[in-house]
Amino acid sequence: MNVKSYGPVSAVLLQVWLPVVLVLAWFLVSAQSTSVFWPPLTTILAAFGDWAASGTLWSSLAYSFGNYFMALILATVVGVAIGTAIGLMPRVGQVLSPYLDFFRTLPIVVFVPIVILTLGVGRGPKVFLIFLACVWPILLNTIEGVRSIQASVFETARSYRIPLALRIRRVVLPGAAPQIAIGLRLAISIGIVMLVVSEMYGSTEGVGHFILQSGQRFQLPETWAGTLLIGVIGWLFTALYMFGEHRVLAWTRQDAETRRSGRVSKGDKS
Amino acid sequence: MTWTQTIRASAAADNRRRAVPAIALWRAVVFVGGIALWAAISASDLFPAGLLPSPAAVAVALGEQIVTAQYWEALGLTLWGAAVGLAAAAVVGIAIGILTAASSAAELSMRFLIDFGRAFPAVALIAVMVLILGRGIELKATLVFVAVVFLIIVQTQQGVRRIPPSILETARAFRTPRGLLVRRVMLPSAAPSILTGLRLGASVAVLVAISTEVLSGSAGIGNQITDAQLGANPPVAYAYIVTAGLLGFGVNAGLERLQSAIVRWRPPVKGED
Amino acid sequence: MTRDMATDVALSAADVGKSFGTGESRVEVIHGLTLQIRTGDVTCLVGPSGVGKTTLLRLLAGLAAPSTGSVSLAGEEITEPSEKIAVVFQDYRGSLMPWMKVADNVAFPLEGRGVGKAERRRRAREALEVVGLGGNEDKYPWQLSGGMQQRVAIARALAYEAPIMLMDEPFGSLDAQTRFDLEDLVLRLRNEIGITIVVVTHDIDEAVYLGDRVVVLGGRPSSIVDDVEVPLGRERTQLTTKSTPTFVELRTRVLGEIQQNSLTPAAVTD
Numbered sequence: 001m002n003v004k005s006y007g008p009v010s011a012v013l014l015q016v017w018l019p020v021v022l023v024l025a026w027f028l029v030s031a032q033s034t035s036v037f038w039p040p041l042t043t044i045l046a047a048f049g050d051w052a053a054s055g056t057l058w059s060s061l062a063y064s065f066g067n068y069f070m071a072l073i074l075a076t077v078v079g080v081a082i083g084t085a086i087g088l089m090p091r092v093g094q095v096l097s098p099y100l101d102f103f104r105t106l107p108i109v110v111f112v113p114i115v116i117l118t119l120g121v122g123r124g125p126k127v128f129l130i131f132l133a134c135v136w137p138i139l140l141n142t143i144e145g146v147r148s149i150q151a152s153v154f155e156t157a158r159s160y161r162i163p164l165a166l167r168i169r170r171v172v173l174p175g176a177a178p179q180i181a182i183g184l185r186l187a188i189s190i191g192i193v194m195l196v197v198s199e200m201y202g203s204t205e206g207v208g209h210f211i212l213q214s215g216q217r218f219q220l221p222e223t224w225a226g227t228l229l230i231g232v233i234g235w236l237f238t239a240l241y242m243f244g245e246h247r248v249l250a251w252t253r254q255d256a257e258t259r260r261s262g263r264v265s266k267g268d269k270s
Numbered sequence: 271m272t273w274t275q276t277i278r279a280s281a282a283a284d285n286r287r288r289a290v291p292a293i294a295l296w297r298a299v300v301f302v303g304g305i306a307l308w309a310a311i312s313a314s315d316l317f318p319a320g321l322l323p324s325p326a327a328v329a330v331a332l333g334e335q336i337v338t339a340q341y342w343e344a345l346g347l348t349l350w351g352a353a354v355g356l357a358a359a360a361v362v363g364i365a366i367g368i369l370t371a372a373s374s375a376a377e378l379s380m381r382f383l384i385d386f387g388r389a390f391p392a393v394a395l396i397a398v399m400v401l402i403l404g405r406g407i408e409l410k411a412t413l414v415f416v417a418v419v420f421l422i423i424v425q426t427q428q429g430v431r432r433i434p435p436s437i438l439e440t441a442r443a444f445r446t447p448r449g450l451l452v453r454r455v456m457l458p459s460a461a462p463s464i465l466t467g468l469r470l471g472a473s474v475a476v477l478v479a480i481s482t483e484v485l486s487g488s489a490g491i492g493n494q495i496t497d498a499q500l501g502a503n504p505p506v507a508y509a510y511i512v513t514a515g516l517l518g519f520g521v522n523a524g525l526e527r528l529q530s531a532i533v534r535w536r537p538p539v540k541g542e543d
Numbered sequence: 544m545t546r547d548m549a550t551d552v553a554l555s556a557a558d559v560g561k562s563f564g565t566g567e568s569r570v571e572v573i574h575g576l577t578l579q580i581r582t583g584d585v586t587c588l589v590g591p592s593g594v595g596k597t598t599l600l601r602l603l604a605g606l607a608a609p610s611t612g613s614v615s616l617a618g619e620e621i622t623e624p625s626e627k628i629a630v631v632f633q634d635y636r637g638s639l640m641p642w643m644k645v646a647d648n649v650a651f652p653l654e655g656r657g658v659g660k661a662e663r664r665r666r667a668r669e670a671l672e673v674v675g676l677g678g679n680e681d682k683y684p685w686q687l688s689g690g691m692q693q694r695v696a697i698a699r700a701l702a703y704e705a706p707i708m709l710m711d712e713p714f715g716s717l718d719a720q721t722r723f724d725l726e727d728l729v730l731r732l733r734n735e736i737g738i739t740i741v742v743v744t745h746d747i748d749e750a751v752y753l754g755d756r757v758v759v760l761g762g763r764p765s766s767i768v769d770d771v772e773v774p775l776g777r778e779r780t781q782l783t784t785k786s787t788p789t790f791v792e793l794r795t796r797v798l799g800e801i802q803q804n805s806l807t808p809a810a811v812t813d
Contacts, residue, residue: 014375015381015382018379018380037398037401091293095293095297095300099297099304101519101522102515106511106519107477109477109480109481110480110484110491113484113496113500114495114504114511118320119318150637152632152634153638153640156630156637156638158624159604159605159606159624159628159630160699161624161625161626161652161655161656163655171640174642177642193391193393197393197481200393200396200485212397214397215397215401218401224398226394227395227397230394231386231390231391231394234390234391235386235389238388239385251642251683254683255641
């Protein structure tokens with residue numbers, strides 16, 4: 001296995017060359033295209049430009065992602081709160097576990113028709129659906145995170161009589177943070193999927209709606225523009241999140257590294 | 271056993287023994303309580319009519335549906351679409367995963383593509399794909415493929431990277447031919463991660479298949495739900511929702527068991543669960 | 544040599560017993576143990592592996608409740624961790640919070656008590672100076688060696704300003720030189736501040752070196768096998784004290800008792 005490591009500059013170049021080449025190839029190959037389904041990349045970009053210039057792009061984005069973030073924040077608050085409570089009560093967790101497992105694998109998308117057809121095409125139902133989809137990974141990973149905190153940490157807090165509120169704030173949540181972060185990362189991508197689905201199923205506004213409408217009107221460049229935009233946004237959110245998570249949870253990696261290397265216990269100056 | 275081990279073992283055994291009947295009891299209580307709560311909410315005016323039919327109505331609807339051919343056909347179509355997409359994604363994903371994990375240069379080159387692919391909501395492609403591919407199995411399988419392949423690539427890469435270098439060195443020292451190396455050394459070592467990837471991929475596959483059906487009217491469980499709802503028949507819609515839940519649960523549980531059975535020499539790897 | 548026996552009793556266990564499990568699998572770890580810790584003493588608890596030293600310490604700390612008998616602090620029974628007792632655990636890595644800086648770790652119990660920020664910082668800094676870690680306030684635990692991390696744990700116990708400190712095999716995972724330095728630190732704490740200290744250890748040399756009194760546990764269920772006064776005075780040094788005849792004699796005696804009461808079948812004599 002060739003696990004050569006590369007210097008920073010070469011590493012960046014290696015990561016960049018293929019995407020750049022592919023995009024260029026796309027330009028070149030599609031420029032000749034006469035197929036309706038695969039319009040030239042330039043046409044797609046032009047459609048995107050029109051969309052942006054007309055202002056509807058921005059209002060669509062505001063609508064879609066306004067809903068998205070509202071739902072995500074709600075899901076985080078609820079998921080972490082309930083997850084922490086369940087995580088701190090292991091018996092409760094044991095009793096509930098098969099039900100939690102069941103709801104974990106239930107595709108929330110099945111509720112889209114019912115919710116939208118009953119509650120309408122407004123913001124509320126969509127926020128509700130995105131919330132429902134995002135809350136599960138956060139909830140379950142919070143439970144896991146709390147459970148993964150070493151018993152000795154809890155015992156220390158108990159021996160020093162740390163009150164519950166402080167314990168949750170300074171011991172439980174930071175201790176569970178790495179696992180909660182994993183749940184949040186999942187929720188971010190699941191949320192975008194649900195955003196798209198709910199808007200495509202029943203909406204009068206938003207990016208998903210735009211994509212659907214363009215498709216129905218057989219406006220392929222616009223449809224592609226919208227689809228690619230969502231793709232880029234999805235990737236951007238995940239990338240930004242990973243970056244942020246990296247900085248905030250720096251302590252977990254360093255801590256884990258020193259534990260692994262066992263460097264600490266031997267012979268250093270005390 | 272030492273004294274300490276004795277204490278711990280006895281405390282654990284005791285907890286287990288006392289707990290098993292108690293837990294089962296509590297779980298039954300939660301189940302009954304949950305159904306009761308459901309019935310109460312649906313009977314009340316909390317939600318608009320039709321959002322939450324009563325458990326009794328859903329049970330009846332499920333009973334009625336289960337005996338129809340339509341039900342099993344829908345179930346089969348959803349599973350079939352998911353399976354085809356998953357199989358294709360497995361073949362391509364594992365291959366690419368192994369190839370890229372072998373060389374840092376390859377891995378770095380593909381990294382952006384894979385990250386982008388993973389974060390891309392495959393369902394968004396439905397608007398374009400439905401025009402190109404129609405509403406049949408091809409649509410479902412393609413979207414499932416796009417949604418799952420990147421996940422499998424990443425899991426495979428992780429699995430291959432987990433292989434202790436010493437094993438590879440030994441194989442190389444014995445001048446093992448490439449094919450044999452991959453088949454008998456790399457694949458088995460990477461198997462736990464790969465199998466986890468397949469299991470997670472299966473859940474995503476079912477999810478994407480159902481989403482496709484809901485949005486495109488492609489035949490399957492998702493479509494049944496939409497039809498039922500449009501036909502003002504919420505209990506039937508919920509019957510299929512419950513089916514979808516059981517399907518997801520069953521697929522995951524079944525694969526977990528399969529995974530444990532295949533890789534008996536190592537506990538299942540958690541992956542990005 | 545006689546000792547002035549008219550000293551206060553800081554902490555006592557009266558006819559204490561502890562069992563785990565119920566019914567057939569019930570295991571009695573400690574039986575009918577009575578022990579009085581004198582104020583200002585360093586008392587060391589030794590015994591063969593698995594005899595229940597840690598269990599006894601946890602009973603004394605209020606972290607576990609005795610099955611029979613009671614534990615009292617200055618005459619009053621305790622059933623939960625007390626403000627007057629600070630515990631230093633064996634595993635510093637499981638006891639210090641890796642997401643908090645050293646100073647925050649040390650000040651955490653005070654935060655739990657509601658002490659103001661400025662005061663907390665002052666006390667934390669003082670405690671760190673006492674243990675010889677002045678200047679390390681803003682480091683994270685993983686940046687320190689094992690010995691230094693254990694010092695942080697001790698500083699935390701000091702900042703708590705409890706008159707009693709219980710230590711559970713505090714230096715077990717450290718190398719010899721570090722251990723000697725920390726043992727001297729413990730003696731200094733007792734001499735300069737007057738804390739009552741109880742140390743659980745499997746290291747007999749350490750027990751005799753540190754203790755004014757060594758309590759030997761043995762048997763199954765365990766009880767006190769011997770209670771030895773250590774007339775080596777308050778000023779001790781690693782070099783000289785450990786080679787005095789008294790030291791050697793006490794050490795041999797304790798070792799003999801432990802070996803006799805070891806729980807492995809091979810060592811049992813009649």
